[in-house]
Amino acid sequence: MATEKEAQGGLEWRVSVPEGSAAEMELESKWIHRARTWLIQLVMTVVSKVTSFGKKAGTIGADDPRKVIHGVKVGIALTLVSLFYYTRPLYDGVGGCAMWAVMTVVVVFEFTVGGCLYKGINRAVATSTAGTLAVGIHWIASKSGAKMEPIILSSSVFLLASAATFSRFIPNIKARFDYGITIFILTFSLVAVSGYRVDELLRLAQVRICTIAIGIAICLVVCVLVRPVWAGQELHLLVSRNMDKLADSLEGLVEDYFMNDKKVEGEVSYSQRSQGYKNVLNSKASEDSQANLARWEPRHGKFGFKHPWCQYLKVGAAMRYCAYCMEALNGCINSEFQAPEHMKRHLRDVCMRLSLGSSKVLKEISSSVKSMKESRSIQVLVGEMNDAVEELQVALRSLPKQLTQSPPPPAAAEAATIEKRHCVPAVTISLTEVMPLFTAASLLIEVSERVGGVVDAVGTLATLACFEPIDHKKPSSSVVPRDEESVKPSQEV
Incomplete structure (x- = not known):
């Protein structure tokens, strides 16, 4: 090994570096690092977008x-x-x-x-x-x-x-x-x-x-x-599905209004179900397009030549007429001004009964349209809906009597002293506080009237499209009535 002196006496190499080159090299390394980072982010972004696009395409293909x-x-x-x-x-x-x-x-x-x-x-x-x-x-x-x-x-x-x-x-x-x-x-x-x-x-x-x-x-x-898709059948199913959505929305809106004080697990599902009427409002363009295309199709399935496709548009218009009223009812429910809870309880049962009756009517005619058969119980359901309307009207007439109410009774010991001093004052509720309840009940009655218009339109469709009648049963030729069997022995005698 060389000693320290030999090392000191040896040659030394010196390299002169120009001023600013160190800074340029550092700046160049920063640019390289930024470019590499940008390239990695670009690749990751492209991969994520391609992955999300593939998932969306897979979802669309799985849904339909x-x-x-x-x-x-x-x-x-x-x-x-x-x-x-x-x-x-x-x-x-x-x-x-x-x-x-x-x-x-x-x-x-x-x-x-x-x-x-x-x-x-x-x-x-x-x-x-x-x-x-x-x-x-x-x-x-x-x-x-x-x-x-x-x-x-x-x-x-x-x-x-x-x-x-x-x-x-x-x-x-x-x-x-x-x-x-x-x-x-x-x-x-x-x-x-x-x-x-x-x-x-x-x-x-x-x-x-x-x-x-x-x-x-x-x-x-x-x-x-190759796996044909018929526009007429699509229109037929669209109308029946919209009726079901309309029925579910009516039930959901009334439940949201009268049951909003009860925090249950199904509250979110009620809110989602009550917005189904918006699909009915937005379906006009699809109905018009499918009805126009269905006129060009030949006979297929239960749909023959000259099928009344225009009547489906009238049924859709009647449903949208009903959905407009539900839109107003939804605005009343989401209003900042709400009626007192005890006034809501006065009309809750009859309103729930009316909404349930109207929903049953819509679901029944939806089933009738879907199966292309006349309904057996539609008249009974419409009668029950009308009875519920009359009950709600009677309840609304008696509602002004509920505007003046007494406070809750005090204890028995204090009751005597209070009666001696002064009489119990009555608490009066202003009309503006009860007005939202009047509005919601009136809109519900209007919805039931417009549901009757949907029933009439479906009845016209059933007549024009020759739906299968209720008594569509072919009697058997081998069965002999009892009256004829009893007559034959008497004739032989």
């Missing part, structure tokens, strides 16, 4: 497996139509126009059979009509000379496009043929404009119409044969 099946059906339809590209004989038949068949499948295929038929029929009729008109107008323009041909074609495009666009503002046409009018404008403009420079216009129109027809046919076959 038909949506997953719909995606599979679209894939099947596109696979079948792609054969026109991959199979040489088919490709030679349609040529490059096979792309129109692919576009038709993508645009026409819908979730329900009614939606697929609506778009398919509209597209077929609009394409054929627009193609025929375009070819005819192009033929007339070609016979008019080179100068008049572009004028005639441009004028025809302007007039027909303007008239067709204006027709979309007519309510009946917009509801049933809005998609067809759009396709008519598109097809006529394409064929008319392209036909000015295309020699074989008729051949082009024929091929395009054939490819579109092929795409529509593939859509209809797959949509109808």
Whole structure:
């Protein structure tokens, strides 16, 4: 080992570092650390979003497996139509126009059979009509000379496009043929404009119409044969479910109002159940859309041709008319000003009885609509509901007598001395304190009256849709009445 002196006498190496380089290196390391942290956070964010998206997709598929099946059906339809590209004989038949068949499948295929038929029929009729008109107008323009041909074609495009666009503002046409009018404008403009420079216009129109027809046919076959979803059946179930939600909401609202002083475990479930009427208020657009699509569907299940789909809209309107009153009742329940509890107890039993009777009526007609059978007990339930309305009206007439009440009696020893000194004063309750209770009871009576309107609408639906009658029993031919058996021996004697 070298001694200390040798070490001191040895050579020493010195490195001169420029001023500020240490600070730059430290700053660079900080930037590297920040970039690495940002990259890690970005990867974690992407992973969490992908995971949450997968969970949402899984939840949607689990709640309604038909949506997953719909995606599979679209894939099947596109696979079948792609054969026109991959199979040489088919490709030679349609040529490059096979792309129109692919576009038709993508645009026409819908979730329900009614939606697929609506778009398919509209597209077929609009394409054929627009193609025929375009070819005819192009033929007339070609016979008019080179100068008049572009004028005639441009004028025809302007007039027909303007008239067709204006027709979309007519309510009946917009509801049933809005998609067809759009396709008519598109097809006529394409064929008319392209036909000015295309020699074989008729051949082009024929091929395009054939490819579109092929795409529509593939859509209809797959949509109808592979787990079909009928818009009419969806509308039927939607109306019956809304009746059940309306019945549960009515019960929940009355329970929340008269039983809110009792802290029970089911209080949260009551609050959630009482908000079901909001689904009825928000279902108008869905009912209108499904009723429009159901008109295009063929006979299926219990729903034949000319089924009264419009009456379902009237039933839905009657339910929304009832739900509006429940919205007001909900506002009364959640108001800051509440009636005294002892005044609520005066009307609690009769209000609970009325809400229960109205709920039973709604559930009974919901079961009748769902099974498409006339109800056996609806008249009895409506009578019980009307009796409960009369009881509540009688209770409301007697309510002003309850506005003046005496205080609780004192002890027996003190009672004599109090009576000697002065009489017991009466406690008067102001009308403003009881007004919320009057309002809630009046709204409940109004709800029961509007439930009667729902019953009338369902009765009309049962008549138009030919619900199965109550006495729908076929007598057996082998059974002989007792009267006839007793008559035969007497005749033989």
